[in-house]
Each structure stands twice: as structure tokens, then as C-alpha cells.
Amino acid sequence: MPQRPAPAPSFWTLQFGGWGLYALLLIITFLPMHVGEGKALPLVMAKGIRAVFGLGLTSVMRLGYQRLFPGTFRRQALWALATSAVVGMAWVLLAEAWATWLYPTYHWQTNRMQLPRNALDYAVTLLGWSGLYFGIKHARAWQGERERALRADTLAQEARLASLRHQMHPHFLFNALTSVRALIGEDPVRARRMVTEMADFLRFSLQKGDFPHVPLEEELSMVRSYLSIESVRFEEKLDVSLSVMPGTERLTVPAFLVQPLVDNAVKHGLASGLLPVRVRIQVTREQDLLRIRVDNTGKWAPPSREPGPQGTGTGLRNVRERLAQLFAERAKLESSESDGWVHTVVELPAMEWTPVLATEAA
Structure with a gap:
């Protein structure tokens, strides 16, 4: 501040x-x-x-x-x-x-x-x-x-960021509830397990929902909860690996930054029809730059106006807008496709998480 x-x-x-x-x-x-x-x-x-x-x-x-x-x-x-x-x-x-x-x-x-x-x-x-x-x-x-005027601009920006953060909850709930609906008829036991995983995920998101920034390790913990939800439904159809460079866990990232990237990778991988869907998450740091890379097998599916497995593009658009609000030109999100893989890379300033930052975020 x-x-x-x-x-x-x-x-x-x-x-x-x-x-x-x-x-x-x-x-x-x-x-x-x-x-x-x-x-x-x-x-x-x-x-x-x-x-x-x-x-x-x-x-x-x-x-x-x-x-x-x-x-x-x-x-x-x-x-x-x-x-x-x-x-x-x-x-x-x-x-x-x-x-x-x-x-x-x-x-x-x-x-x-x-x-x-x-x-x-x-x-x-x-x-x-x-x-x-x-x-x-x-x-x-x-x-x-x-x-x-500066205070008004700051309040407007905070309101915009809060709106973007809050959009993540209904977006995730839509995808998760779609999965639960699909499971209820074919496997009630797995559906109940998925609801339990959803409760854990939402508890975490409610605790951190008012924080614009969180430590990377907490963000990744939420991603693991999300992947647990998806693994209940897809089991062997989903193959995920997570690689985190030592020392990056205490870096700060915008809350709900990585989860929509992973959610996007899972949806696009499933839409391609090539199973199992492989998702690779890699977190590295290069000097003052934090790079988060999410790769998945399959092809890039353009956003659709109708809800469905191909997605509506809300997740990535939300992430891109929030990065622009928080970091302007110092952060970027890029997507590409090559050799049967879809690549999404986020680069943002590497900032250490401190109690002062936590207080300001609150």
C-alpha cells in the first residue's frame, strides 16, 4: 500500500x-x-x-x-x-x-x-x-x-477485482455441479464423495475469497482440492502431475489464479476425446519473474456461447482481466497449441509473501 x-x-x-x-x-x-x-x-x-x-x-x-x-x-x-x-x-x-x-x-x-x-x-x-x-x-x-480522484479510482479498481474474484465461484460451481449431475445416476457413491470434496474446496475458497493475494502454496493446495474433485469423476481418464520449484511456495499470487487454468486444461483435454487426458502443471521462477505453465493433451477448443464441456471462455478471460488490473503490462497470459498439446503460460512479478502484504490484502 x-x-x-x-x-x-x-x-x-x-x-x-x-x-x-x-x-x-x-x-x-x-x-x-x-x-x-x-x-x-x-x-x-x-x-x-x-x-x-x-x-x-x-x-x-x-x-x-x-x-x-x-x-x-x-x-x-x-x-x-x-x-x-x-x-x-x-x-x-x-x-x-x-x-x-x-x-x-x-x-x-x-x-x-x-x-x-x-x-x-x-x-x-x-x-x-x-x-x-x-x-x-x-x-x-x-x-x-x-x-x-485517486481514492475513487482505487475503490473502483478494488470493486472491479472483487467482482472478478466473485465470478470464479459461480463459474466453478457450474462446472462442478455439472460433473455431480453426471455422476448421480451412474455412481451415487462417487457422487457423494465428490460433494464432500466440493465442500472442502468451497470452505477453503470462502476463507480466502476476500484476499486479492494469497501465498502460492495455498493456491496450489486449492488446486489439489479441485483435482481431487475431478479425479473422483474421471479416475484413470485423468493424469495430472505438478512440479513446483523449491522456494516459490512463499511467493504471492492473485487468489484463484491457477485453478481456472487447470480447469481450462481439463475441459479442453476432455473435449479432444483423447484419453487419458494428461495435464502438466509447472511452477518456476526466473529472477524477478514467476512463471506458471499448464499443459494438457488435446486441441484448443474455442469458447462457446452455450454451456458445455468445451467451456465458455470465462475462466481465462477472468484471469487475463485480473492480471491487467493488478499488474498492467508487468504480467501476461499466453496460450498456444503444438504437437497435440495445449499450452497456457502466466508470467507475473515474483513477490515474497509477507504479513504486511496479508494485512493490506485484507
């Missing part, structure tokens, strides 16, 4: 940090011109107070800007221009009042010619702050929409 992104800094963290940096830049800019005159401390105090005024005024501006969300960019831009101009004048008046209070010999009339320029300077600073404020707000809103 992907990690959640770190939470974005709060408004007050950015506010104090930004105005602190503003004061520092002002001090660094003007300090070389005053350090030799013994005015370094008054300069630091003046620029610090200027930043404090900026912090307080923009905090008030924020209260008005919050009412502009959601809103159009044009409306926000006009408000930013007007508010920056008005508050810039207020900033000048505060600065003059502070200077008059701190320095009794100071008279604002002596500095009145610079007031418009100072107001414009402050207004530009406030306009820059407004641009950053609205920019960050829009960026966070876009990020929120993006995260909601």
Missing part, C-alpha cells in the same frame, strides 16, 4: 516562517549601509517591527480572503489588488504612528513626501503575499481533488 504523503505545513507555520524570512532579508539588505554608523540595533528593531506589522495585517486579510473560496480567479485577483492597496495605506499609518510614539522628536510631516511611495512598497509586498496565499490555497485544493 502506498504511503500517505506528509501533511502540508499549516497556515501559521508558513505565516511565521515567511515573515521571519522577510525580516531577515530586510536586515541583510540594509545592514551593510548602517553597521558602521552604530545603527545596527535600531535597524534590526525597525525591520523586525515592520515584519510584525506585516504578519498581523496579513492575518487579518486572511479572514476576508477565506470568504472567497470557492470563487473565480478574477474575483480573487480584484479583491487582492483592492485589499493590498487599502491595507498598504494602513501599514504606512501604523509605521508612522509607531515611529512617532517611539521617537518623540520624529514628525511625520517631514516624511510625508515618501508616504505614497512607502504605501506602494507595502502594497506590492501585500500583493505578493496575496498571490502566495491564493496560489497555495489553489494548489492544496487541486491536490485534494487529485487525492479524491
Whole structure:
């Protein structure tokens, strides 16, 4: 499961940090011109107070800007221009009042010619702050929409995978019940044994049905249960061998991945009419690739619209869609026919099964 992104800094963290940096830049800019005159401390105090005024005024501006969300960019831009101009004048008046209070010999009339320029300077600073404020707000809103879209896409994908997994149960039941129906009349004892094997298989599938991934050894255990069901019906007509490379049992695979491949092999083998039907299951690993190969004697039978021994193509189509959903282009399913054998090969990334993966799958 992907990690959640770190939470974005709060408004007050950015506010104090930004105005602190503003004061520092002002001090660094003007300090070389005053350090030799013994005015370094008054300069630091003046620029610090200027930043404090900026912090307080923009905090008030924020209260008005919050009412502009959601809103159009044009409306926000006009408000930013007007508010920056008005508050810039207020900033000048505060600065003059502070200077008059701190320095009794100071008279604002002596500095009145610079007031418009100072107001414009402050207004530009406030306009820059407004641009950053609205920019960050829009960026966070876009990020929120993006995260909601990703969550919706993830939920849709999970729903799709759950639907595909759940399709396996009626598909298997259809095939198994068809076999039981065929056995009831000719051999009731074997039919009862097959029902028992079906109960064991379905118990296993119910326990793992909500897990998108399972260890390969559990998947193969379910395949063996399935083959036990089929062997009850076909006995010597079915010859199956299973070869598993050591060390692959703890790799993870999508639940109900191998069983439909084997089911498909048995059906196609029987449809060919060449008995006994030989099915060979081979599991190997090549570096970061897990390969599952299922071969059966006979010929490839195209899917049919009607239920029957040749099958409807649901099993392989389901597996192919689930691989595409889970792994995109990193996994593939290929089928071919040669020399009286039908070959089905699945390749997917080799991933170790871990308790963390089990928790995420749940």
C-alpha cells in the first residue's frame, strides 16, 4: 500500500516562517549601509517591527480572503489588488504612528513626501503575499481533488477485482455441479464423495475469497482440492502431475489464479476425446519473474456461447482481466497449441509473501 504523503505545513507555520524570512532579508539588505554608523540595533528593531506589522495585517486579510473560496480567479485577483492597496495605506499609518510614539522628536510631516511611495512598497509586498496565499490555497485544493480522484479510482479498481474474484465461484460451481449431475445416476457413491470434496474446496475458497493475494502454496493446495474433485469423476481418464520449484511456495499470487487454468486444461483435454487426458502443471521462477505453465493433451477448443464441456471462455478471460488490473503490462497470459498439446503460460512479478502484504490484502 502506498504511503500517505506528509501533511502540508499549516497556515501559521508558513505565516511565521515567511515573515521571519522577510525580516531577515530586510536586515541583510540594509545592514551593510548602517553597521558602521552604530545603527545596527535600531535597524534590526525597525525591520523586525515592520515584519510584525506585516504578519498581523496579513492575518487579518486572511479572514476576508477565506470568504472567497470557492470563487473565480478574477474575483480573487480584484479583491487582492483592492485589499493590498487599502491595507498598504494602513501599514504606512501604523509605521508612522509607531515611529512617532517611539521617537518623540520624529514628525511625520517631514516624511510625508515618501508616504505614497512607502504605501506602494507595502502594497506590492501585500500583493505578493496575496498571490502566495491564493496560489497555495489553489494548489492544496487541486491536490485534494487529485487525492479524491485517486481514492475513487482505487475503490473502483478494488470493486472491479472483487467482482472478478466473485465470478470464479459461480463459474466453478457450474462446472462442478455439472460433473455431480453426471455422476448421480451412474455412481451415487462417487457422487457423494465428490460433494464432500466440493465442500472442502468451497470452505477453503470462502476463507480466502476476500484476499486479492494469497501465498502460492495455498493456491496450489486449492488446486489439489479441485483435482481431487475431478479425479473422483474421471479416475484413470485423468493424469495430472505438478512440479513446483523449491522456494516459490512463499511467493504471492492473485487468489484463484491457477485453478481456472487447470480447469481450462481439463475441459479442453476432455473435449479432444483423447484419453487419458494428461495435464502438466509447472511452477518456476526466473529472477524477478514467476512463471506458471499448464499443459494438457488435446486441441484448443474455442469458447462457446452455450454451456458445455468445451467451456465458455470465462475462466481465462477472468484471469487475463485480473492480471491487467493488478499488474498492467508487468504480467501476461499466453496460450498456444503444438504437437497435440495445449499450452497456457502466466508470467507475473515474483513477490515474497509477507504479513504486511496479508494485512493490506485484507
